[in-house]
Amino acid sequence: MTEAIAHIGQDRYSTKIDIGTRSLMADEPPSRGGGDTGPAPYELLLASLGACTAITLRMYADRKQWPLASLDVQLRLHGQGETLRIERVLAPTGLEPEQNARLAEIAERTPVTLTLKHGVPIDTKLV
Incomplete structure (x- = not known):
C-alpha cells in the first residue's frame, strides 16, 4: 500500500509531503499567492x-x-x-x-x- 501525508501550517500554501522515509515540498507560485517552495x-x-x-x-x-x-x-x-x-x-x-x-x-x-x-x-x- 502506498501512503502519503500532506501537512500545511501558517506559511500560506507551502505544504510538506511525507512519503515513507522521504519528504518533499509543494507550493503555489507567487502569482497564485504562494512562496514557490516546491512544485504546484x-x-x-x-x-x-x-x-x-x-x-x-x-x-x-x-x-x-x-x-x-x-x-x-x-x-x-x-x-x-x-x-x-x-x-x-x-x-x-x-x-x-x-x-x-x-x-x-x-x-x-x-x-x-x-x-x-x-x-x-x-x-x-x-x-
Whole structure:
C-alpha cells in the first residue's frame, strides 16, 4: 500500500509531503499567492506521470534488451476544469523506429496513465 501525508501550517500554501522515509515540498507560485517552495499540485501530477512513464519504458526496454540510451518524457497540461488534457511527448534515443513505436504503445498502458484515464474513487473521511 502506498501512503502519503500532506501537512500545511501558517506559511500560506507551502505544504510538506511525507512519503515513507522521504519528504518533499509543494507550493503555489507567487502569482497564485504562494512562496514557490516546491512544485504546484498539477506539476506534481505531471511529474508522477512522467516518472511512471520513464520508469516503465526503461523496464520494458531492459527486458527486451533494447539499446535505449535515454528517454525524455515531456508533459504539458492544457485546458481548465472539464476540458483538461495532458500532452505527452516521448523522445527516446538509441532505438529503431519500430522500437520507438512500441514504446509509445506501452506508454498508453503504464500504471499512472491508466489511473488517470480511468479515474480512481476517492473516499474522504474526517477525524
